[in-house]
Amino acid sequence: MYYVKAPAKINLTLDVLHKRPDGYHEVEMIMTTVDLADRIGLENREDGKIHILSVDRFVPNDYRNLAYQAAKLLKEKYRVKLGVTIKIEKSIPVAAGLAGGSSDAAATLRGLNTLWGLGLSLDELAQIGTKIGSDVAFCVYGGTALATGRGERIQELPAPANCWVILAKPTLGVSTADIYGNLKIDQIVHPNTKQMIEAIEHKNFDQMCASVGNVLEDVTLKLYPEVAGLKGQMQKFGADAVLMSGSGPTVFGLVQQETKVQRIYNGLRGFCDEVYAVRLMGERDTLA
Ligand SMILES: C[C@](O)(CO)[C@H](O)COP(=O)(O)OP(=O)(O)OC[C@H]1O[C@@H](n2ccc(N)nc2=O)[C@H](O)[C@@H]1O
Numbered sequence: 001m002y003y004v005k006a007p008a009k010i011n012l013t014l015d016v017l018h019k020r021p022d023g024y025h026e027v028e029m030i031m032t033t034v035d036l037a038d039r040i041g042l043e044n045r046e047d048g049k050i051h052i053l054s055v056d057r058f059v060p061n062d063y064r065n066l067a068y069q070a071a072k073l074l075k076e077k078y079r080v081k082l083g084v085t086i087k088i089e090k091s092i093p094v095a096a097g098l099a100g101g102s103s104d105a106a107a108t109l110r111g112l113n114t115l116w117g118l119g120l121s122l123d124e125l126a127q128i129g130t131k132i133g134s135d136v137a138f139c140v141y142g143g144t145a146l147a148t149g150r151g152e153r154i155q156e157l158p159a160p161a162n163c164w165v166i167l168a169k170p171t172l173g174v175s176t177a178d179i180y181g182n183l184k185i186d187q188i189v190h191p192n193t194k195q196m197i198e199a200i201e202h203k204n205f206d207q208m209c210a211s212v213g214n215v216l217e218d219v220t221l222k223l224y225p226e227v228a229g230l231k232g233q234m235q236k237f238g239a240d241a242v243l244m245s246g247s248g249p250t251v252f253g254l255v256q257q258e259t260k261v262q263r264i265y266n267g268l269r270g271f272c273d274e275v276y277a278v279r280l281m282g283e284r285d286t287l288a
């Protein structure tokens with residue numbers, strides 16, 4: 001098996017500019033990768049089939065799997081005769097706002113590019129990824145980036161100030177389409193994306209904390225008060241900044257001091273089953 005790492009992303013900012021005629025929303029968001037990753041194993045098959053192996057009951061093992069779709073797109077576009085077994089070892093919670101499925105698809109694109117000797121650039125892989133979902137292009141590159149368009153136009157940013165990221169996922173799944181659908185464009189309070197970019201460029205942790213913002217947060221918090229409760233707890237335990245990632249329901253806290261991490265983690269474990277304390281990765285070059 002050839003193994004590829006598929007890290008989760010968080011949104012440090014997520015702004016919506018307007019609704020587009022194609023039904024998607026024009027976004028402006030800053031995403032970065034964290035050290036919580038799925039592992040994708042790839043093995044060639046002589047029978048030409050694409051086969052998904054996963055023991056997670058929430059992960060589909062057929063054409064609905066985004067990794068399957070990634071393999072199918074590459075196979076068809078480049079007329080590859082071989083098939084592939086794709087083993088998905090999940091660590092990223094499913095339907096969490098952490099782009100787990102998108103990252104698996106992106107890792108499959110990168111991995112098969114190597115395994116099948118296709119010689120494609122990351123830009124080419126990202127373009128193919130866009131056909132699968134709005135977050136896949138970012139996941140192809142990893143690192144930290146400003147994403148615009150429907151999320152597929154990627155401008156690389158440097159790694160932000162290093163810190164801990166505490167992730168807490170309540171036991172409910174959220175539909176991204178539902179959350180965008182319930183957003184009231186005229187009531188949006190826009191985050192300061194420019195200030196966040198400056199904070200990242202200067203590795204200024206305090207300014208980064210002061211600049212986080214996600215316009216989907218209000219929507220999800222109103223629909224699921226449990227998420228608002230979790231956010232309040234994380235603030236109470238002393239995280240330096242607290243925000244919901246993507247369309248939720250995962251809430252993340254940025255923490256600079258290592259001594260605080262265990263306290264916040266233990267506090268949250270009291271009423272949330274899925275809590276993770278990980279490092280912000282932020283760099284592009286760590287992906288296989
Ligand atoms: C919430 C985020 O995860 C933030 O990174 C993304 O904006 C969503 O990315 P994703 O899950 O890859 O989304 P997609 O699979 O492309 O779209 C799912 C659904 O979300 C809505 N959607 C998504 C992206 C976007 N810019 N505008 C939208 O309105 C659409 O209803 C779409 O049918």
Ligand SMILES: Nc1ncnc2c1ncn2[C@@H]1O[C@H](COP(=O)(O)OP(=O)(O)OP(=O)(O)O)[C@@H](O)[C@H]1O
Nearest residue numbers: 065066094095096097098099100101102104135246
């Ligand atoms: N490889 C995969 N891993 C997890 N879920 C997948 C995968 N492929 C398809 N899915 C489907 O996609 C749905 C959303 O899962 P995913 O974990 O990607 O959501 P997410 O983290 O909210 O994504 P995003 O942040 O991009 O909106 C799941 O309910 C599942 O049915």
